[in-house]
Amino acid sequence: MKLLLTSVGISNKSIHSALVALLGKPIDQASALFIPTAIYGIAGGAQIIQKVICGILGDPFCQLGWKSLGVLELTALPSIKQELWLPMLQETDALLVGGGDCQYLCYWLHQCGLADLLPMLLQKLVYVGLSAGSMIMTSYGTTYGNHTVPADSDKSLNLLNFAIHPHLDHEWFPNNSLANIQKLAATLPMPSYAIDDQTAIMVIDGAVEVISEGNWKLFAPEV
Template sequence: MRLLLTSIGIENASIHDALVELLGKPIAESNALFIPTALYPFPGGPGMAWRAISGKAPSPMCELGWKSLGILELSVLPSIEEAAWVPTVRDADALLVGGGDPLFLANWMRRSGLTDLLPTLRSEAVYVGVSAGSMAATSTFVETYREPPRGNAEPLKSEDVVFATPQGDVDRTLVTGQGAGLVDFAVIPHLEHPHHPDASLANAEKWAARIPAPTYAIDDQTAIKVADGTVEVISEGRWKLFTP
């Protein structure tokens, strides 16, 4: 499986070209499935999911002109037969994994069976991650919370590390999560974004020190492209690689 891990989607021409190259054919000839699951823990999550699906969200992905676009909601998959959804995933040219809460997303990826299915997909299929969707593709990721979330299927590992944001927001606790393990590096999205003040370069360095793998901190103009084991940074912006 090939991967394109982004911070906010297909934001510029370089990332768009990388997606087409990974697909091996035009987007207009490719079938995609969009996974909105990570959005639902937030207030207004259903509206956010609708905006993403309808192309009205700030993350360009669903509106790229796909030959077909389906919705794969992970939280319903355990209640239906695998024969009803697994063939659809196997036939897709691209899985578009949206942003939101990475712990919630990674949990449902496991509970739905998608985590186990992903490594068995054909080599030409492309996993396109946005923010949490990119983080959940890795083996280990970190995220900050005002209060570490509860109710996940597996216990959370809180590092008990607190960071104050530059804008005077309440302190946040850094929590470690486990993803699908599709790549052997980690991703910190939204580097130095004004709407994500805790994703500063200084904080990214502290977070990366707690991840036992190389960690890419990327801004919204940057993506990580993975094909045939080769990792390439596609960027019209800013990024930094931290090594453990």
């Protein structure tokens, strides 16, 4: 299992180098699929998706010079035979999972069956998360509530026994101060990583490494 869990994408040379190392080859020799689904759970989602794909919002993610790039919309998959979309996932090098609403993303991962397939797929492909796309792999997720999925739907896939709190001290997210995240972390039963937009968490078969040219903090759960 190879995961690169970012706050805003491939924001600096260190995170870029980590991605290349995980892929085992240059990005221009690798294929990728982008999952935009979580972005629909926030206001203006359609426009944000277009900007992320075109590389005009945030840090590089889709526009990294991939050999090929496709879009995989989870809400469409339940109406399509699995034999049409599963081979794409089996053949791709990287799965790029965008940010937005954790609960909405998790709901559709389960609805389309991809949540059950991920452990098998992650034996080969590299998972690259952005914000909510990173958070859902951990034991903690959040929601904007701009959807009609069942209220008791999962907010994370709980594949990793820690939490990620992205966008530390970002001007767009005034509540994401270190002090506020520390208070939140104190209420959670697992370790918490507060990471800014110049930081990512790399996980290789359970081994965790922080890749950073910015600021981050690990909070241990209070006993």
